[in-house]
Ligand SMILES: NC(=O)c1ccc[n+]([C@@H]2O[C@H](COP(=O)([O-])OP(=O)(O)OC[C@H]3O[C@@H](n4cnc5c(N)ncnc54)[C@H](O)[C@@H]3O)[C@@H](O)[C@H]2O)c1
């Protein structure tokens with residue numbers, strides 16, 4: 001991409017338009033953040049995941065083999081253009097994956113959005129236009145409110161990583177091929193909710209509400225053919241880890257979450273085992 005910029009004679013007034021899903025948004029965004037120390041960026045997201053989540057908030061980055069998003073920059077787009085109809089050509093698996101991020105926002109931050117997901121699961125997956133737009137607007141607003149007060153993720157923005165600690169570790173353990181981002185995040189939310197139950201901060205009732213919604217959207221919530229050791233070694237590389245201890249976002253009830261650093265190796269291992277990961 002840099003080479004192309006140079007060939008095209010890109011200068012500091014050139015706008016980069018990221019037209020595509022989250023992958024394109026992250027890559028084009030990172031190139032825009034770094035080329036000539038920063039070019040103006042316009043996001044035009046075309047997947048559910050990128051419309052609901054990745055095109056806003058200014059996080060850009062690329063993966064290394066050793067871990068997800070290890071190289072990146074904050075670079076806010078000047079403009080985000082969303083046409084919900086663009087998502088109609090997506091395969092169901094990609095649509096579902098995007099909804100993991102919307103479920104995440106509902107469960108961690110917005111109980112009203114979560115209730116909409118409980119009510120409208122199937123029609124949302126079918127991208128019924130008004131309903132999809134309504135869910136999108138709520139998810140984007142909730143994220144924007146947080147990014148406005150904590151752009152650099154010193155505090156509240158961490159809550160948007162709900163499901164992502166185990167989720168990112170799974171993506172790495174599966175060499176970024178086995179699970180789509182949203183599928184890994186759905187498993188990560190299941191793991192986080194089980195950890196929250198273990199720590200007695202989440203009720204069984206709210207755990208089941210989350211599980212029901214994830215299942216209605218068609219996520220598989222069992223870990224098969226993946227070893228606990230592989231997940232643990234990926235967890236050690238987590239960007240939010242301090243002295244090797246990963247930070248977990250746990251929910252107290254639907255719509256309310258907080259960050260925890262007190263989980264032990266035993267908590268994590270037993271939770272992964274209960275989900276079906278191999279010793
Ligand atoms: N920067 C952030 O804040 C942030 C947040 C969440 C996720 N992400 C990243 O986003 C990536 C996932 O994004 P994604 O789910 O959009 O996947 P993606 O960008 O890989 O796109 C999924 C697939 O859909 C295709 N596609 C895109 N738009 C289409 C359309 N309208 N119709 C048909 N096919 C289309 C793409 O070519 C690709 O094959 C992950 O790498 C994840 O780490 C970033």
Ligand SMILES: [Zn+2]
Pocket residue numbers: 101164181185
């Ligand atoms: Zn995500």
